[in-house]
Amino acid sequence: MLKKAFLLLAFLALFSTAFPSGAAAEQPLTFGLLLVGPYNDHGWSQAHYDGGKYVEKKVPGAKMIYIDKVNPADRPGVTIPQLVDDMVEKGARLIIANSDDMKDGTREAARQHPDVYFLHISGDDVLSGKAPSNLSNLMGKMEYTKMMAGFAAALTTRTGKIGYLGPLINEETRRLAASAYLGAKYAWETVLKKKPEDLKFQVTWIGFWFNIPGVTSDPTQVAQNFFNTGYDVVLSGIDTTEALTVAGQKKKEGKNVWGVPYDYIGACQGSPDVCLGVPYFNWGPAYIPFVKAAMSKTWKQEWLWLGPDWKDINNPDTSIVGFVPGAALPAGVKPALDQFVKDLGSGAANLFKGPLNYQDGTVFVKAGETAGDKQIWHMEQLLQGMDGSSSAKK
């Protein structure tokens, strides 16, 4: 009898720790956000920070804790597992790591905390089979909106020379630079009916996602070099806004130049008079299913690469990527851009359709075929017609 009562008590105790607030399907959840850059960088990290805020607003019971500047240059000696340990102690049950640079640390932390869920942005550990089951990946198909950026750039440039300020070189950055080029090439050939060899598209990489003095090339200098050597539109592929800032300065000096920032919906604000528009991420709605899955413990490991909502790519509640035209976009370009967006959505413009060659002439997509998601994800080189290195110097 006593034994039975004890068992019952033990059972109850166990049950009450497992479900502290009863058996509600969705319980309050604290999620931890690890940002590689400053939370107010007007770029990659701010887009994530705003996404976290959006979740707090839309999902009752969801609470965010965050730490920014999570990189060894800004915080020497601080590691991802260390920060995750701390967030878990503070009650976080879902960790969102926002940088490619956090791939290994996130995996290590996920193994150490099998009862906590992890979402690694832009990674592919799930694809490669390296991820433990509590780790998922999420990315947006920025390729489309980069095409729009390239399209706008090609219709605007007077010199026919477009610069691309690239971060480090990997599969993600290659496919994004290539997408911008494909958009530019499409505008150049289809809309302007010009010869492809007259379009110059130069990619210059700085070595990391943002400027680290003494370690990377200085993005400000790279942007200045572009403008000083006849490039009149510079597209940014890095986390921060140097390209647009320099374009704004050159404009004040009387040069007719433009810039296209990246990542953050409000990025044009810095220099609206030179901004052609910004391809941006809208993480909030994409986070929500993961947050809810963590709340209801219905987590399923996923590798998600979400496209825009083609009905309205700028719908803040449905589209993970978007493109807002900037104040400096020439009036004549706007209708063509709108048509291009429509064609991309309907499939009338299919820019990943072959024949497409890599930079060294080898085939990327055969004639008549269209590259699949994984083919695009694992792009090995830049494309033929682009200038700039495809990987590190040999």
Place this chain on the structure above:
Amino acid sequence: MASDDPAVHPIIRPPVRDVLLTAVAVLVFTSLLLIVSGAPPLDAYYHLFQGSLGSWVKFAHVVKVWIPLTLCACGLLFTFRIGLWNIGVEGQVMMGSVFTTWALRAGSDSPDMGAVFIAISLAAAALGGAIWAAIAGFLKTKGGVNEIFAGLGLNFVAQGIVLWLIFGPWKQPGVASMSGTETFPAALWLNAPALLRIPPVALVLVAAALAATGLILHTTWIGLDLKAVGRNPGAAFLYGLKPSRLMVLAMLFAGGFAGLAGNLQVTGVYHRLIPAISSNYGYLALLVVMLANYNIWLVAPVALFFACLNVGSIQLPMMLQLDSSLGGVIQGALVLATLGMHGWRQARSTQAEGRAAPGSA
């Protein structure tokens, strides 16, 4: 009895009152700083404490910082004893990491031999750090280059080598990124039991380093000779001591220990080579040793305190939206205040002597 006396400083036995005074001064200074930046000081101190000693897991992270810091500090005791300012310790840590990565890369294809390659990497790291320190040592003794300038220069060169290796020969396949080299397979990580969280090998290493440093400096001829030269290089020569050789020897010890710290940063913390691999632990160790008054018994606790500040200060941006550099401000202020206190005491005692024996000068 005065075996703990540093070579570069006169005998200092700071009275408790002075230590307290220093601590209070630093506390007042940082509190004012916090108030000016609009943060409640008590909250900040509470979070610093909670963030470093609030749980075993946090303390484990503190220990993981304490270990390389203490290793570097042990090495610096040798160079300070002979009167050398081994600023190059930072670069010596980096070269330890470089040699470690080099050894581990050779082992990447044979994961079953992990332990062997880790052992080799430890030896390689000590060698790498020692070589880098020896260069500064020889520049000093043969070339007459002040070790501070040689060390600073070599730090830049070491950083350059690290960056070049990451972006060039040791780049990840198909990638060009300053993020770092490819992460090593887990077989090449220093194993840390899930509950302890700290690699036992690292603990053994740091305990051995402390014991060896204490023994060598206080019971062997090396310690005595280093001190003799440090006190008076000219006179030491008369006793048949060779200052140049002893200086290089001290540098070898310093570099070796720093190299080991660099090894642990790769095998135990980051599991790859990254640009900021040394985490500024070399520079921080210089402060540790100065604050510890060049005393081996104080090095371990002072390093622990610094490690607590390093780990705990991450709470400031997370909990109070403050910049985490406050930890560094406290560390720097402590060292400056302590040095200032020493200087003030010295000046006071010379003054007192002057009054006691007028005309004796």
